[in-house]
Amino acid sequence: MRKLFTHIAAIHGIENNPQPMLKGEEMAHVNSLKNAWLLIEDGKFAGWGTMDLDPLPTADDSVSLTGLEILPGLVDSHTHCIFAEPRSAEWEMRLKGATYEEIAAAGGGILNSAAKLRSMDEEWLYEQSLWRVQRMIEHGSTTIEIKSGYGLRTESELKMLRIARRIGQNVNATIKTTFLGAHAVPPEFKGRQDDYVEHILNEMLPAVCGEGLADHMDVFCDRGFFTAEQTLRLLEAAAKLGLPAKIHANELGITGGVQVAASAGAWSADHLEHIGDEEIECLRNSEVMPVGLPGTSYFLDIPYTPAREIIGAGLPFALASDFNPGSSPVCSLQMVWSLGCSRMKMLPAEAFNAISLNAARSLRLENTTGSIAVGKQADFWTTETRNALQSVPYFFGVNHAKDVYLKGTKN
Ligand SMILES: [Zn+2]
Numbered sequence: 001m002r003k004l005f006t007h008i009a010a011i012h013g014i015e016n017n018p019q020p021m022l023k024g025e026e027m028a029h030v031n032s033l034k035n036a037w038l039l040i041e042d043g044k045f046a047g048w049g050t051m052d053l054d055p056l057p058t059a060d061d062s063v064s065l066t067g068l069e070i071l072p073g074l075v076d077s078h079t080h081c082i083f084a085e086p087r088s089a090e091w092e093m094r095l096k097g098a099t100y101e102e103i104a105a106a107g108g109g110i111l112n113s114a115a116k117l118r119s120m121d122e123e124w125l126y127e128q129s130l131w132r133v134q135r136m137i138e139h140g141s142t143t144i145e146i147k148s149g150y151g152l153r154t155e156s157e158l159k160m161l162r163i164a165r166r167i168g169q170n171v172n173a174t175i176k177t178t179f180l181g182a183h184a185v186p187p188e189f190k191g192r193q194d195d196y197v198e199h200i201l202n203e204m205l206p207a208v209c210g211e212g213l214a215d216h217m218d219v220f221c222d223r224g225f226f227t228a229e230q231t232l233r234l235l236e237a238a239a240k241l242g243l244p245a246k247i248h249a250n251e252l253g254i255t256g257g258v259q260v261a262a263s264a265g266a267w268s269a270d271h272l273e274h275i276g277d278e279e280i281e282c283l284r285n286s287e288v289m290p291v292g293l294p295g296t297s298y299f300l301d302i303p304y305t306p307a308r309e310i311i312g313a314g315l316p317f318a319l320a321s322d323f324n325p326g327s328s329p330v331c332s333l334q335m336v337w338s339l340g341c342s343r344m345k346m347l348p349a350e351a352f353n354a355i356s357l358n359a360a361r362s363l364r365l366e367n368t369t370g371s372i373a374v375g376k377q378a379d380f381w382t383t384e385t386r387n388a389l390q391s392v393p394y395f396f397g398v399n400h401a402k403d404v405y406l407k408g409t410k411n
Pocket residue numbers: 078080248322
């Protein structure tokens with residue numbers, strides 16, 4: 001099946017020579033083509049060119065996109081979009097002066113989410129979570145990673161991951177799952193953190209892998225959560241069971257998370273609001289993709305990941321939403337794109353590459369999505385917004401996506 005899109009005002013994010021990722025100064029460049037056609041064959045990109053080609057390629061179906069621009073599908077590599085309820089009451093507590101850590105210490109935060117999720121009916125949780133994923137897709141996200149971590153006991157973690165897999169079977173977007181049993185210590189293990197780590201190693205991790213429910217393993221390695229030593233143990237055990245590592249690191253302080261990520265061969269180290277020269281040097285000597293989550297910094301009013309230092313060091317850099325009810329209730333990568341520019345001083349092109357190709361790389365999906373390249377999945381979205389590469393992050397708070405195509409099919 002060949003489908004030809006014609007009269008496209010501009011196509012952005014084209015790769016003639018596909019790269020696994022973009023580093024340093026490369027991130028400021030995006031290939032675009034004006035007055036173009038785009039050919040899709042069997043759900044994959046098959047070619048493009050300008051409208052002055054005569055004759056245009058033959059196809060089974062032809063669609064004119066006059067006045068529209070096209071961007072590749074966005075990749076949200078870090079979300080917690082399966083949750084029972086919003087935490088807007090805690091947000092109001094924070095507005096009155098309580099800190100995130102104080103709320104967590106008072107039984108709120110992740111533990112609040114865990115208590116609600118454990119008791120929630122699986123069908124209802126599925127419906128709620130699917131609704132959120134559909135909103136993300138409507139905003140141009142065509143690949144979405146979903147973490148567990150609000151169950152914090154075996155059956156509830158399995159419930160979350162089964163729901164994530166089921167969502168993956170019922171939407172055309174690409175869904176990847178991550179086991180995050182080490183998100184917090186549940187109340188029944190209070191004061192016995194090492195015992196909970198053993199419990200994850202001996203019971204939860206084998207159960208998750210036994211059902212084939214996770215594509216990666218993640219640990220919240222930070223002050224007040226899991227230590228660098230515990231994190232390394234957990235990630236090494238997961239690697240033996242075939243699960244590659246991702247990590248929450250350095251959100252609350254410099255806690256050795258980046259070094260652990262490098263030792264464990266993690267695919268990404270996410271957050272990194274607090275990093276110094278040692279962490280940058282460590283990243284330079286690794287294959288770990290640094291990932292910033294500006295929605296979290298915005299919503300918690302904490303420092304932003306130093307994108308300029310990371311890119312200035314010649315490193316690649318990705319951005320994700322961290323969509324979750326406590327610290328980043330944002331489902332739109334268009335908004336993340338805007339925050340990357342306005343708050344982290346990234347250029348529009350840099351932040352765009354951070355939510356497309358580099359984000360795909362952080363999931364090791366750079367060969368199948370993240371840009372418009374021959375043979376990649378035809379994941380893309382159209383917009384009526386002219387000069388989209390600048391205008392989408394500039395006009396923030398608006399959904400600029402008109403139609404979203406997943407593997408060549410309109411959502
Ligand atoms: Zn997170």
